[in-house]
Amino acid sequence: MNSLEQQITELAKAAVKALYNVDAEDSQISLQKTRPEFEGNITLVVFPFVKLARKAPAQVAAEIGEWMTKEAHIISKYNAVQGFLNLSISDAFWVDQLQGIDADDHYGRFDRPNSQMVNDQMVHPLMMVEYSSPNTNKPLHLGHVRNNLLGYSIAKIQEANGWKVVKTNIVNDRGIHICKSMLAWLKFGNGETPESSGKKGDHLIGDYYVRFDKEYKKQIAELMASGKDEETAKREAPLMLEAQEMLRKWEANDPEVRELWAKMNSWVYAGFDETYRKMGVSFDKIYYESNTYLEGKSEVEKGLASGQFYRREDGSVWADLTKDGLDEKLLLRSDGTSVYMTQDIGTAKLRFQDYPIDKMVYVVGNEQEYHFKVLSILLDRLGFPFGKELVHFSYGMVELPNGKMKSREGTVVDADDLMEKMIEDAREISKDKVNTLQGITEEEANEIARKVGLGALKYFILKVDPRKNMLFNPAESIDFNGNTGPFIQYTYARIQSVLRKAEGESTSALKGEALSLDPKELALIQRLTEYPSAVRTAGDEFSPAILCNYAYALACDFNSFYHDLSILNEPDPAKKALRLLLAKNVAKVLCSAMGLLGIEMPERM
């Protein structure tokens, strides 16, 4: 089906040809939605043609408008304001569009140009999306929340854009930071477990990580008091030495250390699982750094053998990236241990073994842009087809009113606490709405509060352009009114309420009926037709925010329509049928758009 834009573009080119005998380029055809203060639905900007025509802009607009109106039945009338030609599209066209949307069960979903039919089945190119990637020494915080929500949403959006998406996670489960919490637990834990304390496993481990830091600082202070300088004190503090010793034992597969490590990590995973479940995110395949870092080492060794990398006198291994305008990059330390980059190479290797990856996407904060620039070059050199074109979906930091979150200063916003608080707030607010929520069970009420609270949180985070830093003020609660998730959920719930009451009513009265549309109805249909391009743009630009904006605009249009025009009390059966069809499809699209954001819709609220 030709979109309206395409049809108008062809018409405009034909008009310019017929009137001025000039072949216009597609790039000269500039279309925009007509501003509400003017009559019309779509506007052609005619300035590009005024030189060719050697006439005043308004006259050119009028001439083209006259020609198009005569030639094309979908244009009902036009008006020209300066160089702007405002075109009104016929009501029949819009009704037709609405019926098309209604008939399309996959409205807003596409195939890729390189999707192929294989044995009667559509096979899509494969995109792997890595997100979350937590350390196992502390619970998830607000920064992770943004990461997880963006990662999950972008996976959904790319799926709608015709990719087969594999969601993946790389868990950073080894290293000195893990040893720190293990050591603190051994020394000060008295055998505390999640069961014995009732604490969530990840929080319990996080507490010991903090405890380590506290005791370590104490030791540093003592050493400095006895005359050592700060550098020496930090290096020689017994706790740090012990942690390093523990890491060596871990690398040497010391059974005792490994057993403790496995036990404590399992507590953390149980905690993470709970947080992920609550957040509503999931993964198709999880990788663990403890399994991939050795793979990375051997890849680096191979690169060394093939001359891609070189070894320095102290034994460390480096990649020379000066030809790419970058520096030299360390890949293996002089003691042979691996760094972050090494591990990422190993992970890529395993992933590539496991899946036919066409595109690899890393959802990681913008502080790591340099890292991914380097990784892209290295993977390319090592022969990974997706290396060169890998996407670092780089998003901005979440900042608090006084700057970044700092765990040492206790300003970290915990993910579990935050979600719980949002759900409580939603529950509190819904208590004032008893009239609309009469007769529902406690369980249903909890479920509504959960959807609404999380909806508010998710929308709040996703509506901001991912590239930008965003501000979160813990002192102010996240809104439930205005441009928010609950606003859109509310719009949906209202529609569901109407549809429940209209159950059994047919929309067939619409057939063949020539009815005239109210401007609010027309605006709604036009907005619905914009959904596919919103999905496409969100995919192209990796921006869930675009879908937030779209869903908000659609909800606004509907609420305005709903306020002015009655659906159930409309006496004209054809009009009533149209409005029901409209409401039904607005709900469908709202639900679809919010689904791509990972936000659930309540049937009532």
Next chain:
RNA sequence: GGUCCGGUAGCUCAGCUGGAUAGAGCAACAGCCUUCUAAGCUGUGGGUCUCGGGUUCGAAUCCCGACCGGAUCACCA
């Protein structure tokens, strides 16, 4: 210092492939529920789009230069 990103209403953010008088929400104020859910709708006030040049019929948007803020440039991750 090099590189990258940002600067739009009191606050949080849209708009940025150039188009009409720059938009929302929050906060403030004023209205609208015997009528499909008022988490809604309508209205009022609020702007040197950081600044200065340039390109253009037309610049918040593109180019150049300042200024301010952030990130990064580790044998950290």
